[in-house]
Amino acid sequence: MIDSKERIARALAISTDTKVFEMGQDASALAPEVFTKCFPGRKAVIVADINTWPVLGERVAADFKAAGIPTDTYIIDKKEFHADWKYVEMTDLIVKGDYTAAKAVENDENHQEGDAEKAFSQSSDGYNVLVSVGSGVINDLCKLSSYHHGQSYLTLPTAASVDGYSSFGASITYQGSKQTFTCPAPVAIVADIDVIAHAPKHMTAAGYADLAAKVPAGAEWIIADFVGSEPIQDDAWHVLQDYLDGFLSDPEGVAAGEPRAIADLFEGLTLSGFAMQAAKSSRPASCCDHLFSHILDMVGHRFEGKLQSHGFQVAIGTLTMCAVFDELFKLDLTVLDVDSLVDSWPSLEQEQDRALEVFRDFPAPNLGYIQISQKYGDKAAVRAELSRLKAEWPTLKERLQGQVYSFEKMQKLFRIAGAPYETGHIGVSRAQIRDMFPKVQLLRARYNLLDLAMRGGFYDALVEPVFARGGAWEI
Numbered sequence: 001m002i003d004s005k006e007r008i009a010r011a012l013a014i015s016t017d018t019k020v021f022e023m024g025q026d027a028s029a030l031a032p033e034v035f036t037k038c039f040p041g042r043k044a045v046i047v048a049d050i051n052t053w054p055v056l057g058e059r060v061a062a063d064f065k066a067a068g069i070p071t072d073t074y075i076i077d078k079k080e081f082h083a084d085w086k087y088v089e090m091t092d093l094i095v096k097g098d099y100t101a102a103k104a105v106e107n108d109e110n111h112q113e114g115d116a117e118k119a120f121s122q123s124s125d126g127y128n129v130l131v132s133v134g135s136g137v138i139n140d141l142c143k144l145s146s147y148h149h150g151q152s153y154l155t156l157p158t159a160a161s162v163d164g165y166s167s168f169g170a171s172i173t174y175q176g177s178k179q180t181f182t183c184p185a186p187v188a189i190v191a192d193i194d195v196i197a198h199a200p201k202h203m204t205a206a207g208y209a210d211l212a213a214k215v216p217a218g219a220e221w222i223i224a225d226f227v228g229s230e231p232i233q234d235d236a237w238h239v240l241q242d243y244l245d246g247f248l249s250d251p252e253g254v255a256a257g258e259p260r261a262i263a264d265l266f267e268g269l270t271l272s273g274f275a276m277q278a279a280k281s282s283r284p285a286s287c288c289d290h291l292f293s294h295i296l297d298m299v300g301h302r303f304e305g306k307l308q309s310h311g312f313q314v315a316i317g318t319l320t321m322c323a324v325f326d327e328l329f330k331l332d333l334t335v336l337d338v339d340s341l342v343d344s345w346p347s348l349e350q351e352q353d354r355a356l357e358v359f360r361d362f363p364a365p366n367l368g369y370i371q372i373s374q375k376y377g378d379k380a381a382v383r384a385e386l387s388r389l390k391a392e393w394p395t396l397k398e399r400l401q402g403q404v405y406s407f408e409k410m411q412k413l414f415r416i417a418g419a420p421y422e423t424g425h426i427g428v429s430r431a432q433i434r435d436m437f438p439k440v441q442l443l444r445a446r447y448n449l450l451d452l453a454m455r456g457g458f459y460d461a462l463v464e465p466v467f468a469r470g471g472a473w474e475i
């Protein structure tokens with residue numbers, strides 16, 4: 001295996017937004033130099049919260065000032081806050097240097113959200129450059145606000161909790177629903193492993209699960225590639241998938257916060273973001289494994305009063321998909337009756353009606369209708385897919401088996417890493433997971449394993465055994 005330096009150099013060569021990625025123990029000392037290189041002559045504003053200010057922000061601010069960089073600081077006075085649109089407006093004001101107005105927005109409990117379309121300003125050297133010191137939420141706020149002002153930013157992550165530091169797009173709740181706003185990844189990432197290794201353990205475990213999701217997500221990309229829906233893009237695939245097993249191989253070290261294991265985990269998450277930059281899509285990083293989590297986000301799921309982290313929800317989606325793949329491998333798809341499957345394949349209108357029914361009581365009732373309208377395949381397309389599947393199943397199966405982990409293996413890794421390994425750990429029942437399947441199939445236009453199963457008439461054979469006697473999530 002090539003070493004970390006070489007992997008990162010190759011990854012930077014294909015990333016479209018990120019130009020600098022420094023990682024190591026005490027790497028934060030490099031931040032002033034990186035800032036000056038990326039933003040010569042600009043003024044910095046360190047954005048932290050009351051958790052991340054003492055662990056890193058304060059030190060970074062002092063280093064910037066010592067290096068002669070004009071530097072302001074803005075500390076969000078909240079122990080816990082979510083990526084709501086209000087805070088994007090706050091961060092927009094921080095870029096403009098109006099800290100009083102930013103504080104007023106931050107503390108306004110009845111804030112009226114502005115129009116997201118009107119958040120953009122002409123770029124100007126007079127704006128502050130954001131230096132994000134924090135985990136996923138602060139990073140996403142800084143990512144989107146920087147984009148609003150036609151500039152980039154520097155991020156100093158404080159936890160290996162998500163792959164969002166290096167991905168394009170920011171996940172923000174706007175008008176009551178969680179949305180991904182398109183915006184470029186940061187130009188520079190400085191990852192101080194000493195700091196990241198000391199993050200709360202549940203955050204690191206969440207990051208481990210988010211990285212592990214790339215195992216079944218990769219398998220579903222293989223399927224999408226196989227049916228010709230989304231071809232595998234070589235650079236976006238190899239940058240992470242070639243090393244993924246290695247990055248996941250030390251859950252004990254991850255749980256212990258051992259710097260070497262944390263560095264591997266953080267690197268894996270960062271390479272995942274680079275893969276998304278190269279593919280200009282989240283395909284390399286997520287498929288059904290993430291959709292269970294998106295559904296929980298959209299219904300505002302809470303457990304013991306608290307929203308569950310992205311990684312924790314993704315852990316359960318990932319395990320569920322590993323269980324589904326276990327069932328897939330038990331099927332013999334060389335015996336598919338293609339003619340009769342094509343004959344009984346529903347029309348687009350029938351599928352749209354089904355989608356409306358599935359999403360009838362959902363906060364976004366038209367979502368499935370919109371997605372199926374984009375990914376519906378007609379009889380000719382279904383015939384082509386199934387004929388190929390029938391003919392090439394043994395080879396495809398072998399390839400998928402080489403990619404995906406068994407439920408048992410993944411569950412063991414999560415148990416050791418400290419990630420959720422039972423649905424109850426995030427406050428959902430197995431029956432709730434089972435009932436989410438029809439929505440998961442229809443939640444995105446992206447082709448997934450469940451789409452293939454619908455076409456091939458083996459959807460029930462795939463899903464039901466997971467919840468039946470002896471199944472992974474036996475009810």
Ligand SMILES: [Zn+2]
Binds near residue numbers: 286
């Ligand atoms: Zn994720």
